[in-house]
Amino acid sequence: MLKISERIDGIALSEIVAISEGAARMRAQGHDVLALSTGEPDFPTPAHVCAAAFEAMKAGQTRYPPTAGTTELRQAVADGAGVKAGNVIVSTGAKQVLANVFLATLNPGDEVIVPAPYWTSYSDIISMSGGKTVLLRCGAETGFKMTPEQLEAAITPRTRWLLLNSPSNPSGAVYSADELAALAAVLVRFPQVWIASDEIYDLICYSPFVSFAQACPALADRTLTINGVSKAHAMTGWRIGWGIGPAELIKAMIAVQGQITSGACSIAQAAAVAALTGDQSHIASRAAEFRARRDTVVSALNEIPGITCAAPDGAFYVFPSCHGVLGQKTPDGRLLESDADFCAYVLAFTGLAIVPGRAFGLPGHFRLSYAYALRDLQDGCLRLNRAVAALNVC
Ligand SMILES: Cc1ncc(COP(=O)(O)O)c(C=O)c1O
Numbered sequence: 001m002l003k004i005s006e007r008i009d010g011i012a013l014s015e016i017v018a019i020s021e022g023a024a025r026m027r028a029q030g031h032d033v034l035a036l037s038t039g040e041p042d043f044p045t046p047a048h049v050c051a052a053a054f055e056a057m058k059a060g061q062t063r064y065p066p067t068a069g070t071t072e073l074r075q076a077v078a079d080g081a082g083v084k085a086g087n088v089i090v091s092t093g094a095k096q097v098l099a100n101v102f103l104a105t106l107n108p109g110d111e112v113i114v115p116a117p118y119w120t121s122y123s124d125i126i127s128m129s130g131g132k133t134v135l136l137r138c139g140a141e142t143g144f145k146m147t148p149e150q151l152e153a154a155i156t157p158r159t160r161w162l163l164l165n166s167p168s169n170p171s172g173a174v175y176s177a178d179e180l181a182a183l184a185a186v187l188v189r190f191p192q193v194w195i196a197s198d199e200i201y202d203l204i205c206y207s208p209f210v211s212f213a214q215a216c217p218a219l220a221d222r223t224l225t226i227n228g229v230s231k232a233h234a235m236t237g238w239r240i241g242w243g244i245g246p247a248e249l250i251k252a253m254i255a256v257q258g259q260i261t262s263g264a265c266s267i268a269q270a271a272a273v274a275a276l277t278g279d280q281s282h283i284a285s286r287a288a289e290f291r292a293r294r295d296t297v298v299s300a301l302n303e304i305p306g307i308t309c310a311a312p313d314g315a316f317y318v319f320p321s322c323h324g325v326l327g328q329k330t331p332d333g334r335l336l337e338s339d340a341d342f343c344a345y346v347l348a349f350t351g352l353a354i355v356p357g358r359a360f361g362l363p364g365h366f367r368l369s370y371a372y373a374l375r376d377l378q379d380g381c382l383r384l385n386r387a388v389a390a391l392n393v394c
Pocket residue numbers: 039092093094095096119165168169198200227228229230236239240241
């Protein structure tokens with residue numbers, strides 16, 4: 001009988017993937033299903049980026065690349081951040097950067113502070129690396145952001161990392177320079193705590209974006225910035241992300257990566273160089289399109305009795321509260337006790353797939369991705385309205 005390692009036991013398929021796959025199965029059975037559950041831009045990868053990949057293939061860039069990344073991509077990332085190439089590791093997506101850093105630095109029982117709601121993979125990557133996730137509940141009352149008081153109260157002698165994500169998946173919350181500086185004022189007093197700042201949505205931001213490293217240069221010697229091309233350049237399938245941090249940390253992460261995947265795909269790295277150094281006009285136009293979609297979705301959701309939705313400052317998700325519909329009954333008499341009940345009902349009743357807040361560590365909400373065409377978003381809000389209108393108040 002197969003024995004699963006303790007490291008992996010308990011790590012389930014992500015609820016986002018389970019819901020998206022469930023929706024696809026329903027569609028295959030002939031149901032009218034609309035999934036607004038995935039965090040993937042619906043735009044194509046820019047043509048000049050695809051052309052650079054083709055050129056790289058023709059030029060024979062098809063052999064093992066250096067483990068840490070190609071010279072060209074490391075330099076392009078370093079130039080953008082004002083650091084040296086030795087401060088950069090290129091990996092197979094931002095996800096691998098996260099795996100590298102926690103595998104490289106956590107010992108059993110080491111703690112990582114994660115503000116919730118959080119991207120679902122964080123806690124699984126931390127636990128696979130032997131660490132312990134310490135979740136801090138950050139509700140709508142603080143704009144889904146952590147306060148300096150909360151941070152200080154959560155730090156223990158075992159705390160090794162604070163994992164920040166701005167703009168946030170799933171809430172879209174963006175920390176201002178002042179808010180980051182207030183967190184830094186706590187962190188300077190705890191030298192054992194390093195900061196991993198996941199900024200994968202930095203270019204999809206409707207308020208001024210400030211990187212943690214920019215806002216808090218005094219903590220540069222213990223800050224890792226995580227980013228990549230997946231979201232802003234619509235390159236989710238190319239699997240290129242990077243980490244920027246102190247050379248000593250980057251070296252340890254390269255050692256991990258060298259034994260797992262080696263360097264990231266050489267062709268995708270050439271494409272990423274074109275994304276970073278070539279024409280950037282798609283970024284502003286797509287961010288404007290995302291913003292218009294956000295406005296449409298937020299106002300449509302706030303029209304639905306029992307649903308409240310703040311306008312997020314970045315990324316392409318809304319994270320509305322569904323507290324106002326809990327306690328009501330579905331047309332077939334089932335009581336809605338939780339966000340998961342609500343999302344399951346909406347899927348069964350109208351064919352709309354959305355993800356319950358519990359998947360992100362903050363029940364009572366749901367995540368709807370607006371990285372979809374406007375007509376699908378309008379259709380999704382109508383379906384949600386129909387589902388709520390059919391509920392019976394007990
Ligand atoms: C907050 C956050 N970080 C990292 C990632 C992973 O990015 P990549 O596609 O570069 O692995 C995602 C993808 O959904 C994300 O939402």
